[in-house]
Amino acid sequence: MKLLLLSLLVASAVARVRWNEIGEEYDFDQYLAKHPKEYDHDSPEYHRRKAIFDSKLASVRSHNSNEEHGWKKGLNEWSDLTEIEFSELFGKKPAADPENMEENLLQEAEEVSDQEEDEEEVSTIEHYFKGLPDHVDWVQQGGMTQVKQQCGGSCWAHTTTEMLESGLSKTYGLKNSHIPKLSVQEVMACTPNPRHCGGAGGCQGATVELAMKWVKKHGLSLEKKYPIGSAKHFAAQMCPCRNICKNNLAKKERVKVKVDSFVTLPKNKFLPLIKAIQEGPVGISVGTTGWQDYDGGILQCSSSANTVIGHAVLLVGYGKTKAGHRFWKIRNSWGNGWGESGYIRMLMRSDEHKFCGKNTKPKEGTGCDGGPKEVPVCGTCGILFDSVRAKGVYLVDKSGKRMSKKNAHKHLKSFIETDTFGQDRDFFSALEMEDRDRDEREDETESETEEQ
Numbered sequence: 001m002k003l004l005l006l007s008l009l010v011a012s013a014v015a016r017v018r019w020n021e022i023g024e025e026y027d028f029d030q031y032l033a034k035h036p037k038e039y040d041h042d043s044p045e046y047h048r049r050k051a052i053f054d055s056k057l058a059s060v061r062s063h064n065s066n067e068e069h070g071w072k073k074g075l076n077e078w079s080d081l082t083e084i085e086f087s088e089l090f091g092k093k094p095a096a097d098p099e100n101m102e103e104n105l106l107q108e109a110e111e112v113s114d115q116e117e118d119e120e121e122v123s124t125i126e127h128y129f130k131g132l133p134d135h136v137d138w139v140q141q142g143g144m145t146q147v148k149q150q151c152g153g154s155c156w157a158h159t160t161t162e163m164l165e166s167g168l169s170k171t172y173g174l175k176n177s178h179i180p181k182l183s184v185q186e187v188m189a190c191t192p193n194p195r196h197c198g199g200a201g202g203c204q205g206a207t208v209e210l211a212m213k214w215v216k217k218h219g220l221s222l223e224k225k226y227p228i229g230s231a232k233h234f235a236a237q238m239c240p241c242r243n244i245c246k247n248n249l250a251k252k253e254r255v256k257v258k259v260d261s262f263v264t265l266p267k268n269k270f271l272p273l274i275k276a277i278q279e280g281p282v283g284i285s286v287g288t289t290g291w292q293d294y295d296g297g298i299l300q301c302s303s304s305a306n307t308v309i310g311h312a313v314l315l316v317g318y319g320k321t322k323a324g325h326r327f328w329k330i331r332n333s334w335g336n337g338w339g340e341s342g343y344i345r346m347l348m349r350s351d352e353h354k355f356c357g358k359n360t361k362p363k364e365g366t367g368c369d370g371g372p373k374e375v376p377v378c379g380t381c382g383i384l385f386d387s388v389r390a391k392g393v394y395l396v397d398k399s400g401k402r403m404s405k406k407n408a409h410k411h412l413k414s415f416i417e418t419d420t421f422g423q424d425r426d427f428f429s430a431l432e433m434e435d436r437d438r439d440e441r442e443d444e445t446e447s448e449t450e451e452q
Contacts, residue, residue, distance in 0.1 A: 018074050018295060022060065028053045028080075035077045049080040056080070060293060070325070070347070074295025076338055086292045087310070124350045125326070128271050137317035137329060138166060138281050139343070142175035144316065147342030148184070149335035151228070152203035157187040158333040159283045159312040160211040164220065164257055166281045166314075167393025172408045180412060181223040182257055187211050189226075190218070197368040208283040208312055208388045212262040219256035219396060253398065255411055260392025268378035268385055270353035274318070276389045281331070282315045285386040287359075287377075291332075294339050298327045300347045301381040305357030309382045318348060326350075328383060352379050359385075 028050045039045040060073040078086050122128070138144065143166045150158050161182040169179045188202045191214045199205020265272040265282075276282050287307030290299065298321070301307070314331040321327070326348035336342040349355050356378040362371060378384040395403040395411070403411065 022057070022075065026057070031075065031079065035079075037080070052082060053080040056293065063293075069297075069300075071297030071299045071345075072295045073293040075293075076295075078292055081292075083289075083292065087288075122353065125270055125274075125348070125352050126350070128274055128353075132274065132278065134320040134326075135318070136277055137319065139316050139329070139331070143169040143179075143281070144176065144331065145179050145181050146177070147331065147336040148333055150333040153199050153205040154184060154188055154203045154228075155312040155333050156198060156206050156208050157184045157191075157211060159314050160187055160208050160215070161220070162314045162331065162333075163208075163281055163283050163388070163390050164215065164259065164393050166316075167259070167390050168257065168395070170280055171392075171394055172405050172412075174412075178412075180257075183221045183223050183226040183228075185223075185226045185228040186221050187215070188228075190214060195368040195370070208285075209262075209264055212259065212388060212390065215257070216259050216262065219258045221253060221256055225253065255398075255403075256396050258394055258396055258402075259390050260394075262388055262390045265387040265389065268356065268376060270379070270384060273315070273384060273387050276387065277315055277317060279389070283388040284313060284315045284330075284383055285309045286311055286313060286330075286381040286383055288381070291344065294344055296340050298325065298345045298347050305355050305378070306360070307357065307377055307382045308359055308361050309377060309385055315383075315387070316343070319345070328380065346380050346383070349380055352384070355379060 031053060037049070039049070056079045057075070060075065063069060063073045078089070081089065145162065145165050148158055148162075161184050164182055165179050168174060174180075188206075191201065191206055191211045193199070193201035193206040193210055197210065198207045265276060273282065273284075287301070287309055288311045289302060289307065313333070315328060316331050317329040319327055319329060327345045328348050330344050330346065332339060332342055332344055334342070356376055359375045359377045359382070360373075362373065362375050367375075375385075395408050397403055397407070397411070
Protein backbone atom coordinates (compact mmCIF):
# COMPACT_ATOMS: atom_id res chain seq x y z
CA MET A 1 0.00 0.00 0.00
CA LYS A 2 2.82 2.38 0.83
CA LEU A 3 4.51 1.86 -2.54
CA LEU A 4 1.21 2.61 -4.28
CA LEU A 5 0.83 5.72 -2.18
CA LEU A 6 4.30 6.96 -3.03
CA SER A 7 3.78 6.38 -6.72
CA LEU A 8 0.87 8.82 -6.68
CA LEU A 9 3.01 11.79 -5.65
CA VAL A 10 4.27 13.00 -9.00
CA ALA A 11 2.68 16.43 -8.75
CA SER A 12 4.87 19.51 -8.53
CA ALA A 13 5.82 20.45 -4.99
CA VAL A 14 4.97 24.09 -5.62
CA ALA A 15 1.49 23.58 -7.09
CA ARG A 16 -1.37 24.24 -4.70
CA VAL A 17 -4.74 25.91 -4.35
CA ARG A 18 -4.75 28.73 -1.83
CA TRP A 19 -7.69 29.03 0.52
CA ASN A 20 -9.10 32.10 -1.27
CA GLU A 21 -8.99 30.33 -4.66
CA ILE A 22 -11.44 27.58 -3.71
CA GLY A 23 -14.71 28.46 -5.40
CA GLU A 24 -18.10 26.90 -4.78
CA GLU A 25 -17.77 24.75 -7.92
CA TYR A 26 -14.28 23.45 -7.14
CA ASP A 27 -14.16 19.64 -7.27
CA PHE A 28 -11.85 16.64 -7.46
CA ASP A 29 -11.40 16.75 -11.22
CA GLN A 30 -10.22 20.36 -11.03
CA TYR A 31 -7.86 19.30 -8.29
CA LEU A 32 -6.43 16.53 -10.51
CA ALA A 33 -5.92 19.00 -13.34
CA LYS A 34 -3.49 20.86 -11.10
CA HIS A 35 -2.10 17.82 -9.32
CA PRO A 36 -1.81 14.93 -11.86
CA LYS A 37 -1.96 11.53 -10.19
CA GLU A 38 -1.06 8.16 -11.61
CA TYR A 39 -4.33 6.26 -11.38
CA ASP A 40 -7.10 5.58 -13.90
CA HIS A 41 -10.26 7.64 -13.98
CA ASP A 42 -13.25 5.77 -12.50
CA SER A 43 -10.96 3.10 -11.01
CA PRO A 44 -11.52 1.96 -7.40
CA GLU A 45 -8.45 3.96 -6.39
CA TYR A 46 -9.88 7.06 -8.09
CA HIS A 47 -13.11 6.81 -6.12
CA ARG A 48 -11.28 6.15 -2.88
CA ARG A 49 -9.11 9.21 -3.37
CA LYS A 50 -12.12 11.30 -4.39
CA ALA A 51 -13.92 10.39 -1.17
CA ILE A 52 -10.89 11.41 0.89
CA PHE A 53 -10.56 14.65 -1.08
CA ASP A 54 -14.27 15.51 -0.77
CA SER A 55 -14.07 15.08 3.00
CA LYS A 56 -10.93 17.23 3.10
CA LEU A 57 -12.54 19.94 0.94
CA ALA A 58 -15.57 20.09 3.25
CA SER A 59 -13.25 20.42 6.24
CA VAL A 60 -11.31 23.23 4.57
CA ARG A 61 -14.46 25.17 3.74
CA SER A 62 -15.93 24.71 7.21
CA HIS A 63 -12.72 25.79 8.92
CA ASN A 64 -12.20 28.86 6.75
CA SER A 65 -15.79 30.03 7.20
CA ASN A 66 -15.18 30.46 10.92
CA GLU A 67 -13.75 33.96 11.38
CA GLU A 68 -12.59 33.11 14.88
CA HIS A 69 -9.85 30.88 13.49
CA GLY A 70 -6.52 32.68 13.22
CA TRP A 71 -5.25 30.55 10.34
CA LYS A 72 -6.46 29.16 7.03
CA LYS A 73 -6.61 25.69 5.55
CA GLY A 74 -5.84 25.07 1.88
CA LEU A 75 -5.43 22.29 -0.68
CA ASN A 76 -2.11 20.87 -1.82
CA GLU A 77 -0.67 17.74 -3.44
CA TRP A 78 -1.47 15.74 -0.27
CA SER A 79 -5.17 16.62 -0.04
CA ASP A 80 -6.24 13.16 -1.25
CA LEU A 81 -4.27 11.37 1.48
CA THR A 82 -5.52 10.36 4.91
CA GLU A 83 -3.73 11.71 7.97
CA ILE A 84 -2.15 8.30 8.56
CA GLU A 85 -0.88 8.10 4.98
CA PHE A 86 0.50 11.61 5.20
CA SER A 87 2.27 10.80 8.46
CA GLU A 88 3.80 7.64 6.96
CA LEU A 89 4.87 9.54 3.88
CA PHE A 90 7.31 11.79 5.70
CA GLY A 91 8.31 9.39 8.42
CA LYS A 92 8.87 10.24 12.06
CA LYS A 93 11.51 12.28 13.86
CA PRO A 94 12.80 11.73 17.30
CA ALA A 95 14.04 13.31 20.37
CA ALA A 96 17.56 12.85 21.55
CA ASP A 97 19.26 9.64 22.59
CA PRO A 98 20.79 10.56 25.95
CA GLU A 99 23.68 8.13 25.48
CA ASN A 100 24.61 9.36 22.02
CA MET A 101 23.99 13.11 22.20
CA GLU A 102 26.82 15.65 22.56
CA GLU A 103 27.48 16.74 26.12
CA ASN A 104 25.75 19.97 27.13
CA LEU A 105 27.99 22.95 27.68
CA LEU A 106 28.22 23.32 31.47
CA GLN A 107 28.66 27.07 31.33
CA GLU A 108 25.38 27.52 29.45
CA ALA A 109 23.60 25.16 31.82
CA GLU A 110 24.75 27.29 34.74
CA GLU A 111 23.64 30.49 33.00
CA VAL A 112 20.01 29.36 32.79
CA SER A 113 19.75 27.18 35.90
CA ASP A 114 18.50 29.89 38.27
CA GLN A 115 15.81 31.07 35.89
CA GLU A 116 14.81 27.47 35.10
CA GLU A 117 13.94 26.87 38.74
CA ASP A 118 11.55 29.85 38.64
CA GLU A 119 9.61 28.76 35.53
CA GLU A 120 6.97 27.00 37.60
CA GLU A 121 6.31 30.20 39.55
CA VAL A 122 6.11 32.59 36.56
CA SER A 123 2.49 33.09 35.53
CA THR A 124 3.02 34.10 31.87
CA ILE A 125 5.87 34.11 29.36
CA GLU A 126 5.83 37.94 29.25
CA HIS A 127 8.21 37.82 32.20
CA TYR A 128 10.89 36.33 29.94
CA PHE A 129 10.63 39.00 27.24
CA LYS A 130 12.00 41.75 29.47
CA GLY A 131 15.00 43.13 27.61
CA LEU A 132 14.29 41.01 24.50
CA PRO A 133 12.86 42.22 21.17
CA ASP A 134 9.27 41.44 20.22
CA HIS A 135 10.40 40.20 16.81
CA VAL A 136 13.27 37.97 15.72
CA ASP A 137 13.28 36.70 12.13
CA TRP A 138 16.39 35.09 10.65
CA VAL A 139 14.61 34.76 7.29
CA GLN A 140 14.19 38.53 7.00
CA GLN A 141 17.83 38.93 7.99
CA GLY A 142 18.82 36.89 4.94
CA GLY A 143 20.28 33.90 6.75
CA MET A 144 18.41 31.15 4.89
CA THR A 145 18.81 29.00 1.79
CA GLN A 146 15.72 28.09 -0.23
CA VAL A 147 13.14 25.82 1.37
CA LYS A 148 13.70 22.20 0.36
CA GLN A 149 11.47 19.15 -0.07
CA GLN A 150 12.37 16.16 2.05
CA CYS A 151 12.00 12.57 0.98
CA GLY A 152 10.93 9.88 3.42
CA GLY A 153 11.85 10.45 7.05
CA SER A 154 14.81 12.71 6.33
CA CYS A 155 13.53 15.78 8.23
CA TRP A 156 16.28 15.36 10.84
CA ALA A 157 18.97 15.59 8.14
CA HIS A 158 17.34 18.64 6.53
CA THR A 159 17.06 20.39 9.89
CA THR A 160 20.75 19.72 10.57
CA THR A 161 22.00 21.05 7.22
CA GLU A 162 19.69 24.08 7.33
CA MET A 163 20.92 25.02 10.80
CA LEU A 164 24.54 24.72 9.62
CA GLU A 165 23.83 26.72 6.46
CA SER A 166 22.47 29.54 8.61
CA GLY A 167 25.58 29.27 10.76
CA LEU A 168 27.75 29.83 7.68
CA SER A 169 25.65 32.88 6.85
CA LYS A 170 26.42 34.37 10.25
CA THR A 171 30.12 33.46 10.23
CA TYR A 172 30.93 34.75 6.75
CA GLY A 173 28.32 37.44 6.13
CA LEU A 174 26.52 35.49 3.40
CA LYS A 175 22.90 36.10 2.41
CA ASN A 176 20.12 33.87 1.02
CA SER A 177 21.08 32.30 -2.33
CA HIS A 178 24.76 33.06 -1.69
CA ILE A 179 24.86 30.59 1.20
CA PRO A 180 26.27 27.23 0.05
CA LYS A 181 23.84 24.33 0.29
CA LEU A 182 25.10 21.37 2.32
CA SER A 183 24.74 17.66 1.60
CA VAL A 184 21.61 16.15 3.13
CA GLN A 185 22.59 12.92 1.40
CA GLU A 186 25.87 12.67 3.28
CA VAL A 187 24.15 13.26 6.62
CA MET A 188 21.58 10.54 5.90
CA ALA A 189 24.09 8.01 4.60
CA CYS A 190 26.83 8.47 7.18
CA THR A 191 25.21 9.21 10.54
CA PRO A 192 25.28 6.08 12.72
CA ASN A 193 22.13 5.22 14.65
CA PRO A 194 22.83 1.97 16.55
CA ARG A 195 19.91 2.33 18.99
CA HIS A 196 17.40 3.28 16.29
CA CYS A 197 16.66 6.67 17.80
CA GLY A 198 13.87 8.14 15.74
CA GLY A 199 13.96 5.31 13.24
CA ALA A 200 16.31 2.89 11.54
CA GLY A 201 18.64 5.61 10.25
CA GLY A 202 18.99 7.31 6.88
CA CYS A 203 15.69 8.17 5.25
CA GLN A 204 13.95 6.02 7.87
CA GLY A 205 14.73 8.49 10.64
CA ALA A 206 17.40 9.53 13.16
CA THR A 207 18.10 12.60 15.33
CA VAL A 208 19.62 16.04 14.91
CA GLU A 209 21.90 15.33 17.88
CA LEU A 210 23.36 12.25 16.18
CA ALA A 211 23.86 14.17 12.95
CA MET A 212 25.59 17.05 14.71
CA LYS A 213 27.88 14.65 16.53
CA TRP A 214 28.90 13.11 13.20
CA VAL A 215 29.46 16.50 11.52
CA LYS A 216 31.52 17.74 14.45
CA LYS A 217 33.85 14.75 14.07
CA HIS A 218 34.06 14.41 10.29
CA GLY A 219 32.87 17.65 8.71
CA LEU A 220 30.22 17.94 6.00
CA SER A 221 30.46 18.27 2.22
CA LEU A 222 28.57 20.66 -0.03
CA GLU A 223 25.41 19.45 -1.74
CA LYS A 224 27.05 19.49 -5.15
CA LYS A 225 29.50 16.82 -4.01
CA TYR A 226 26.83 14.43 -2.76
CA PRO A 227 23.37 15.45 -4.04
CA ILE A 228 20.36 13.75 -2.53
CA GLY A 229 18.99 12.32 -5.79
CA SER A 230 17.19 13.00 -9.02
CA ALA A 231 13.68 14.30 -9.67
CA LYS A 232 12.66 10.67 -10.20
CA HIS A 233 13.72 9.82 -6.65
CA PHE A 234 11.67 12.68 -5.23
CA ALA A 235 8.61 11.75 -7.29
CA ALA A 236 8.69 8.27 -5.74
CA GLN A 237 9.76 9.63 -2.33
CA MET A 238 12.90 7.45 -2.51
CA CYS A 239 15.98 8.43 -0.54
CA PRO A 240 18.98 6.84 -2.28
CA CYS A 241 21.31 6.29 0.68
CA ARG A 242 24.41 5.49 -1.32
CA ASN A 243 27.47 3.99 0.37
CA ILE A 244 29.58 7.15 0.23
CA CYS A 245 31.10 7.07 3.71
CA LYS A 246 34.09 4.77 3.34
CA ASN A 247 35.63 6.85 0.58
CA ASN A 248 34.72 10.39 1.48
CA LEU A 249 35.95 10.32 5.10
CA ALA A 250 39.55 9.87 4.00
CA LYS A 251 39.27 12.16 1.00
CA LYS A 252 40.64 15.68 1.28
CA GLU A 253 37.97 17.81 -0.31
CA ARG A 254 38.38 21.33 -1.57
CA VAL A 255 36.08 22.70 1.09
CA LYS A 256 34.08 21.24 3.98
CA VAL A 257 31.91 22.58 6.77
CA LYS A 258 32.71 21.99 10.43
CA VAL A 259 31.23 23.06 13.75
CA ASP A 260 32.98 23.91 17.01
CA SER A 261 30.25 22.43 19.19
CA PHE A 262 26.54 22.09 19.69
CA VAL A 263 24.27 22.10 22.70
CA THR A 264 21.01 20.33 23.48
CA LEU A 265 18.89 22.80 25.43
CA PRO A 266 17.16 21.80 28.68
CA LYS A 267 14.00 19.86 27.86
CA ASN A 268 10.58 21.48 28.15
CA LYS A 269 11.97 24.87 29.22
CA PHE A 270 10.90 28.15 27.61
CA LEU A 271 13.70 30.53 28.60
CA PRO A 272 16.65 28.59 27.11
CA LEU A 273 14.88 28.36 23.75
CA ILE A 274 13.85 32.03 23.58
CA LYS A 275 17.42 33.02 24.47
CA ALA A 276 18.96 30.62 21.95
CA ILE A 277 16.92 31.97 19.03
CA GLN A 278 18.47 35.39 19.63
CA GLU A 279 21.78 33.89 18.42
CA GLY A 280 20.50 31.99 15.40
CA PRO A 281 18.06 29.32 14.15
CA VAL A 282 17.48 26.32 16.42
CA GLY A 283 16.64 22.73 15.48
CA ILE A 284 13.47 21.63 17.27
CA SER A 285 11.07 18.68 17.41
CA VAL A 286 7.30 18.97 17.14
CA GLY A 287 4.06 17.10 16.72
CA THR A 288 2.39 17.93 13.40
CA THR A 289 -1.27 17.12 13.93
CA GLY A 290 -3.24 19.54 11.73
CA TRP A 291 -0.21 20.67 9.69
CA GLN A 292 -1.18 18.80 6.52
CA ASP A 293 -3.77 21.42 5.44
CA TYR A 294 -2.03 24.52 6.80
CA ASP A 295 -2.13 27.35 4.25
CA GLY A 296 -1.33 30.49 6.24
CA GLY A 297 -1.95 32.51 9.39
CA ILE A 298 -1.13 31.60 12.99
CA LEU A 299 -1.86 27.95 13.69
CA GLN A 300 -3.25 27.05 17.08
CA CYS A 301 -2.33 23.46 17.85
CA SER A 302 -4.65 21.14 19.68
CA SER A 303 -6.12 22.40 22.93
CA SER A 304 -4.64 19.29 24.52
CA ALA A 305 -0.99 19.40 25.57
CA ASN A 306 -0.63 15.68 24.81
CA THR A 307 1.17 15.15 21.51
CA VAL A 308 3.37 12.68 19.65
CA ILE A 309 6.68 14.26 18.67
CA GLY A 310 7.45 13.04 15.17
CA HIS A 311 9.02 15.78 13.06
CA ALA A 312 12.23 17.85 13.06
CA VAL A 313 12.04 21.46 11.86
CA LEU A 314 14.02 24.68 12.17
CA LEU A 315 12.87 27.44 14.48
CA VAL A 316 13.79 30.68 12.67
CA GLY A 317 12.22 33.30 14.90
CA TYR A 318 9.16 34.61 16.66
CA GLY A 319 6.92 37.66 16.46
CA LYS A 320 3.94 39.55 17.80
CA THR A 321 0.77 40.65 16.01
CA LYS A 322 -0.79 44.10 16.32
CA ALA A 323 -3.39 42.50 18.58
CA GLY A 324 -0.64 41.39 20.93
CA HIS A 325 -0.60 37.67 20.07
CA ARG A 326 2.86 36.14 20.08
CA PHE A 327 3.84 33.40 17.63
CA TRP A 328 6.70 31.10 16.66
CA LYS A 329 8.05 31.09 13.09
CA ILE A 330 9.25 27.72 11.78
CA ARG A 331 10.86 26.52 8.57
CA ASN A 332 9.52 23.17 7.34
CA SER A 333 10.94 20.75 4.75
CA TRP A 334 7.79 20.00 2.76
CA GLY A 335 8.62 22.30 -0.16
CA ASN A 336 7.80 25.96 -0.73
CA GLY A 337 4.29 25.13 -1.94
CA TRP A 338 3.20 24.27 1.58
CA GLY A 339 2.12 26.82 4.18
CA GLU A 340 3.56 30.32 3.92
CA SER A 341 6.13 29.58 1.21
CA GLY A 342 7.41 26.61 3.21
CA TYR A 343 7.10 28.27 6.64
CA ILE A 344 4.52 28.09 9.41
CA ARG A 345 3.59 30.44 12.24
CA MET A 346 2.30 28.84 15.42
CA LEU A 347 0.60 30.49 18.36
CA MET A 348 2.90 31.06 21.33
CA ARG A 349 0.66 30.50 24.33
CA SER A 350 0.85 32.89 27.27
CA ASP A 351 1.37 29.82 29.46
CA GLU A 352 3.70 28.09 27.00
CA HIS A 353 6.12 27.14 29.77
CA LYS A 354 3.33 25.43 31.75
CA PHE A 355 1.37 23.91 28.85
CA CYS A 356 2.59 20.36 29.40
CA GLY A 357 1.25 16.93 28.59
CA LYS A 358 2.45 13.45 27.71
CA ASN A 359 3.75 11.61 24.69
CA THR A 360 2.41 8.11 25.24
CA LYS A 361 3.82 6.73 21.99
CA PRO A 362 7.51 7.67 21.93
CA LYS A 363 8.43 4.71 19.69
CA GLU A 364 6.30 6.17 16.92
CA GLY A 365 8.84 8.88 16.44
CA THR A 366 10.59 10.05 19.58
CA GLY A 367 12.10 6.99 21.27
CA CYS A 368 15.21 4.84 21.14
CA ASP A 369 15.45 1.10 21.68
CA GLY A 370 15.02 0.45 25.38
CA GLY A 371 13.70 3.96 26.02
CA PRO A 372 10.78 5.00 28.25
CA LYS A 373 7.21 4.21 27.23
CA GLU A 374 6.03 7.70 28.13
CA VAL A 375 7.74 11.12 28.16
CA PRO A 376 6.57 14.61 29.24
CA VAL A 377 6.26 17.29 26.53
CA CYS A 378 5.64 21.02 26.88
CA GLY A 379 4.70 23.94 24.65
CA THR A 380 2.60 24.37 21.51
CA CYS A 381 2.84 21.15 19.47
CA GLY A 382 5.50 20.06 21.99
CA ILE A 383 7.88 22.77 20.77
CA LEU A 384 9.88 22.92 24.03
CA PHE A 385 10.66 19.21 24.14
CA ASP A 386 13.91 18.83 22.18
CA SER A 387 16.02 21.74 20.89
CA VAL A 388 19.54 21.81 19.42
CA ARG A 389 21.77 24.80 18.66
CA ALA A 390 25.01 24.82 16.68
CA LYS A 391 27.92 26.94 17.89
CA GLY A 392 30.74 28.14 15.65
CA VAL A 393 30.05 26.94 12.08
CA TYR A 394 32.93 27.42 9.66
CA LEU A 395 34.61 26.22 6.45
CA VAL A 396 37.88 24.32 6.19
CA ASP A 397 40.08 24.02 3.11
CA LYS A 398 41.69 20.90 1.63
CA SER A 399 44.40 20.89 4.28
CA GLY A 400 41.82 21.10 7.05
CA LYS A 401 42.71 24.71 7.88
CA ARG A 402 39.91 26.95 9.10
CA MET A 403 39.03 29.57 6.50
CA SER A 404 39.05 33.25 7.31
CA LYS A 405 36.22 35.39 6.00
CA LYS A 406 38.48 36.66 3.23
CA ASN A 407 39.55 33.18 2.09
CA ALA A 408 35.98 31.86 2.34
CA HIS A 409 34.71 34.62 0.03
CA LYS A 410 37.48 33.81 -2.43
CA HIS A 411 36.74 30.08 -2.41
CA LEU A 412 32.98 30.51 -2.67
CA LYS A 413 33.37 32.87 -5.61
CA SER A 414 35.47 30.27 -7.43
CA PHE A 415 32.68 27.72 -7.09
CA ILE A 416 30.52 29.81 -9.41
CA GLU A 417 32.73 28.79 -12.33
CA THR A 418 32.05 25.10 -11.65
CA ASP A 419 28.32 25.69 -10.99
CA THR A 420 28.43 24.33 -7.46
CA PHE A 421 25.66 26.68 -6.55
CA GLY A 422 24.07 29.56 -8.43
CA GLN A 423 25.45 32.62 -6.72
CA ASP A 424 25.88 36.03 -8.26
CA ARG A 425 29.55 36.72 -9.00
CA ASP A 426 29.02 40.42 -8.25
CA PHE A 427 28.03 39.54 -4.68
CA PHE A 428 31.38 37.91 -3.93
CA SER A 429 33.25 40.60 -5.83
CA ALA A 430 31.65 43.15 -3.50
CA LEU A 431 32.67 41.06 -0.48
CA GLU A 432 36.24 40.90 -1.77
CA MET A 433 36.27 44.69 -2.08
CA GLU A 434 35.06 44.97 1.52
CA ASP A 435 37.84 42.60 2.59
CA ARG A 436 40.46 44.70 0.78
CA ASP A 437 39.11 47.93 2.26
CA ARG A 438 39.21 46.41 5.74
CA ASP A 439 42.81 45.26 5.21
CA GLU A 440 43.81 48.73 4.04
CA ARG A 441 42.19 50.36 7.08
CA GLU A 442 43.99 47.94 9.39
CA ASP A 443 47.33 48.70 7.65
CA GLU A 444 46.73 52.44 8.03
CA THR A 445 45.94 52.00 11.74
CA GLU A 446 49.11 49.98 12.27
CA SER A 447 51.20 52.64 10.48
CA GLU A 448 49.72 55.44 12.59
CA THR A 449 50.43 53.46 15.76
CA GLU A 450 54.05 52.90 14.74
CA GLU A 451 54.54 56.62 13.97
CA GLN A 452 53.23 57.56 17.39
